[in-house]
Amino acid sequence: MSTLLTVAGVSKRFRGLLAVDRVSFEIESGEIFAVIGPNGAGKTTLFNIIAGVFAGDEGAITFDGERIEGLSSDAVCRRGIGRTFQLVRPFPALTVEDNVVIGALLHRSDVAAARRHARDVLARLDLFDKRGLTASALTLPDRKRLEVARALATEPKLLLLDEVMAGLRPTETDRMVAILADINRERGVAILLIEHVMRAVMALATRVLVLHHGAQIALGTPDAVVRDPAVVESYLGAEAVG
Numbered sequence: 001m002s003t004l005l006t007v008a009g010v011s012k013r014f015r016g017l018l019a020v021d022r023v024s025f026e027i028e029s030g031e032i033f034a035v036i037g038p039n040g041a042g043k044t045t046l047f048n049i050i051a052g053v054f055a056g057d058e059g060a061i062t063f064d065g066e067r068i069e070g071l072s073s074d075a076v077c078r079r080g081i082g083r084t085f086q087l088v089r090p091f092p093a094l095t096v097e098d099n100v101v102i103g104a105l106l107h108r109s110d111v112a113a114a115r116r117h118a119r120d121v122l123a124r125l126d127l128f129d130k131r132g133l134t135a136s137a138l139t140l141p142d143r144k145r146l147e148v149a150r151a152l153a154t155e156p157k158l159l160l161l162d163e164v165m166a167g168l169r170p171t172e173t174d175r176m177v178a179i180l181a182d183i184n185r186e187r188g189v190a191i192l193l194i195e196h197v198m199r200a201v202m203a204l205a206t207r208v209l210v211l212h213h214g215a216q217i218a219l220g221t222p223d224a225v226v227r228d229p230a231v232v233e234s235y236l237g238a239e240a241v242g
C-alpha cells in the first residue's frame with residue numbers, strides 16, 4: 001500500500017468561525033476512508049478544500065506525490081480526484097447519458113469514445129436503462145447514483161462522496177454500498193466518504209475520521225471509533241453502541 005492523499009494541518013476560517021481546525025490524515029491507495037460528525041462539523045468544507053473549491057488558510061495537501069493545495073477545482077479533478085456534491089446538481093435538461101459524457105470528456109476529446117465510456121459507467125451504476133431520460137426526471141436514488149456516475153466518469157484515483165446515501169431507504173442504501181464496494185474492488189478507486197448513514201460506513205470503510213466543531217476527535221477502525229466515548233457523546237449517542 002502506498003499513500004495516495006496526505007492532508008497535513010489543514011484549517012479554514014469563515015469570518016469568526018473555525019470550520020476546519022488543523023485536520024491531518026492520510027488515505028492509502030485503494031482505501032475506503034470515511035469522515036463522520038454532526039451537521040456543521042466541517043466535513044463538506046474539508047472536501048471543498050481538498051477538491052480545490054476554495055483554499056484552506058493553512059496546511060498542506062499532497063495527492064499522488066504532488067502538492068495540490070491552492071490548485072483550482074479543474075486542476076484537482078484532472079490530477080485524479082472526482083467529487084460529488086452534497087446537494088446533487090446534474091444538468092437537469094440534459095439526458096442522464098450526456099451528464100456522464102461531460103465527465104468522460106475530461107480525459108478524451110473523442111466524443112464517441114467518451115460516450116462509450118459513459119455507457120460503461122452508467123451500467124455500473126444501474127442507470128443504463130435510464131440513459132435517455134432527462135436528469136430532472138430521475139428519482140432521488142437514481143439522482144444520487146447519477147452524481148456518482150458523473151464523478152466516476154472522470155476516472156479518478158480518489159472519489160470524494162458527500163452524503164450520497166442521504167435520504168435513501170435501507171434497500172437503496174444497500175444497493176449503493178454494493179455498487180461502491182464493486183467500484184473500489186474492481187477499479188482500485190480509493191474513496192473518501194462523508195456519510196451519516198452508519199450502516200454504510202460500517203460496511204464500507206477501513207478507517208473513520210470523526211470531526212466535531214472542525215477538529216478531529218477520533219481516527220481509527222469503524223469498530224474502535226463507534227466505541228470511543230468521545231465519539232458516542234458528541235455524535236452517535238449511547239444507543240449506537242452495542
Ligand SMILES: Nc1ncnc2c1ncn2[C@@H]1O[C@H](COP(=O)(O)OP(=O)(O)O)[C@@H](O)[C@H]1O
Nearest residue numbers: 014017019037038039040041042043044045046
Ligand atoms: N461558505 C461558507 N461561508 C461561511 N460559513 C460557512 C461556509 N460553508 C460552511 N460554513 C460554516 O462552516 C461550518 C461547517 O460547515 P460544513 O463544512 O458544511 O459542515 P458539515 O458538512 O460537517 O455539515 C458550519 O458552521 C457552516 O455554517
Ligand SMILES: [Mg+2]
Nearest residue numbers: 043044045086
Ligand atoms: Mg456537509
